[in-house]
Amino acid sequence: MSIYEIGRICVKIAGRDAGRKCVVVENVDDIFVMIDGDVRRKKVNIRHLEPLAEVIKIADKASHAEVKAAFEKLGLAVWDKKSKKQTERPKQIRKAKKKVVEEKSKKEKKAETKSEQKEVKKETVAEVSVEEKQEVEELSAGETVEAETKEE
Amino acid sequence: MPRGMHKSRTLRRVFVKTPGGKTTLHYRKRKPSKAICASCKKQLAGVPNERPYKMMTMAKTAKRPERPYGGVLCSPCTRKLLQQKAHQSVEEKK
Numbered sequence: 739m740s741i742y743e744i745g746r747i748c749v750k751i752a753g754r755d756a757g758r759k760c761v762v763v764e765n766v767d768d769i770f771v772m773i774d775g776d777v778r779r780k781k782v783n784i785r786h787l788e789p790l791a792e793v794i795k796i797a798d799k800a801s802h803a804e805v806k807a808a809f810e811k812l813g814l815a816v817w818d819k820k821s822k823k824q825t826e827r828p829k830q831i832r833k834a835k836k837k838v839v840e841e842k843s844k845k846e847k848k849a850e851t852k853s854e855q856k857e858v859k860k861e862t863v864a865e866v867s868v869e870e871k872q873e874v875e876e877l878s879a880g881e882t883v884e885a886e887t888k889e890e
Numbered sequence: 891m892p893r894g895m896h897k898s899r900t901l902r903r904v905f906v907k908t909p910g911g912k913t914t915l916h917y918r919k920r921k922p923s924k925a926i927c928a929s930c931k932k933q934l935a936g937v938p939n940e941r942p943y944k945m946m947t948m949a950k951t952a953k954r955p956e957r958p959y960g961g962v963l964c965s966p967c968t969r970k971l972l973q974q975k976a977h978q979s980v981e982e983k984k
Contacts, residue, residue: 749972749975749976751968751969751972751973751976752957752965752968752969753957754956754957756957756958756968756969756972757958757972757975788972788973788976790976790979790980791980791983791984
């Protein structure tokens with residue numbers, strides 16, 4: 739039986755996880771073993787491992803949760819996946835459109851102003867005419883009064 | 891004839907092929923020396939030797955191997971060091 743039995747604690751000496759502790763979970767063949775613990779769970783060549791003295795009791799093909807529980811008893815750190823949540827894309831919020839006042843053409847503008855002026859003039863004329871009429875009436879009334887006095 | 895300043899070998903010479911098919915001589919600044927292992931003095935793999943302005947534009951992961959002592963020790967020396975550390979920890983526990 740090789741030294742890399744199930745439950746053997748090792749140090750990884752190659753690659754990204756080098757210097758971290760792990761435990762043998764499964765013997766794949768003479769050269770490869772499955773490891774888990776403070777490393778990414780993966781199949782590795784035994785030449786990339788350095789065995790330590792400790793052997794822990796662990797089931798063959800133990801799950802990550804079991805390994806995690808065993809490692810926490812020993813007071814060792816455990817590698818956990820840091821699966822990122824997909825961040826929402828920043829949405830562009832459109833600014834509320836300002837109500838665009840339709841610019842009237844120059845001709846229309848001129849026509850409008852002219853018509854307004856005309857109306858104003860008409861009103862003034864009408865007022866004047868009313869006043870004149872009143873005056874005329876008063877005058878006529880006076881005349882009639884005078885006529886009446888003459889008759890007497 | 892090259893210019894006086896180009897006669898010295900301060901600048902390295904680069905042959906550049908122009909769009910017209912001619913080869914012309916360009917002068918460029920020399921690259922810094924290659925990175926070496928701190929223990930065995932061998933050249934390190936995976937560590938580029940570019941001028942600082944080019945290194946600044948590179949990602950951190952493109953500038954050294956992603957392992958402990960990456961960019962300082964070569965991989966065999968790192969293994970030896972980690973093995974030694976493991977043995978030390980075993981002996982201390984005994």
